[in-house]
Amino acid sequence: MRTLVIQARERGEVPARPLSILVAWYDAAMGFTGEMTVLPMSADGTAELEIRGEAAGYRHVRFIAFAGDAAPVPPPGLRIDTDQFSSVRTLPFDDPLEAATSDEALTWQFVYSNILATYDAIAPRMSTIIDLADEDAVRTFARRLKEVTAAELFESRRYMPVTRDLSCGKRELLHRFCDLALAASPPKEGVAADGLDSAHETPEPAAGERLPGAPVGEPFDKRALS
Incomplete structure (x- = not known):
């Protein structure tokens, strides 16, 4: 569940008159679903909406501020050029996949094909720190992989993947x-496996190889800011 804070402004200022916010839901095709609710606006011009991910897919939520007791009727369609709305994407939870996969079936090939291959493809630079296609490297970094993908770090800049799209089941x-890998082969003393979340230095490219406008001598960090 997430809490969405909605701000209402009139000519850039907090409304002086009492207003309410009509919240109307639209499906992936931007058609009105018939689901709507009215939220009271607080003195600071905000209202809070709790959003739950109940099923995988896309939907949109439109906001209409109004005065008085009579709520406006939401239009049948959503206009992306003029309407005030937010889009909500709910990813698959993958709980059935996790429940149906025994430890015996949890092989390296299964983990790479179903989980790591996506991030190996979209973040190739990660291979300079840990090659996600290398079974030995992943097993060596098993402890750190568990730490940086922990659910309690989700809102932290240290969380991986930075795209925040790793489902609970996966x-x-x-x-x-990782637990099976650690149980089978505990980390050897003196083997460093902490680089996954530390600064990683790469050689400074030659002048002719740098992208236009790229700062010189500054480390590249693609992680989300906190």
Whole structure:
């Protein structure tokens, strides 16, 4: 569940008159679903909406501020050029996949094909720190992989993946694989496996290889800011 804070402004200022916010839901095709509710606006011009991810898919929520007791009727369609709205994407939870996968079936090939391959493709620079396609590297970094993908770090800049799209079920599968790897081969003394969340230095590219406008001598960090 997430709490969405809605701000209402009139000519850039907090409304002086009492207003309410009509919240209307639209489906992926931007058609009105018939679901709506009215939220009271607080003195600071905000209202809070609790959003729950109940099923995978896309939907949109439109906001209409109004005065008085009579709520406006939401239009049948959503206009992306003029309407005030937010889009909500709910990813699959993958709980059935996790529940149906035994430890015996939790092989390296299964974990790479179903979990790591996506991030190996969209974040190739990650291979300079840990090659997600390398079974030995992933097993070596098993402890750190568990730490940086922990659910309690979700709002932290340290959380991985930075795209925040690793489902609960796949996170649990990855953690189980890491536990099995650690049980089979505990980290050897003197083997460093802490680089996954530390600054990683790369050689400064030659002048002719730098992108236009790229700062010189500054480390590249693609992680989300806190």
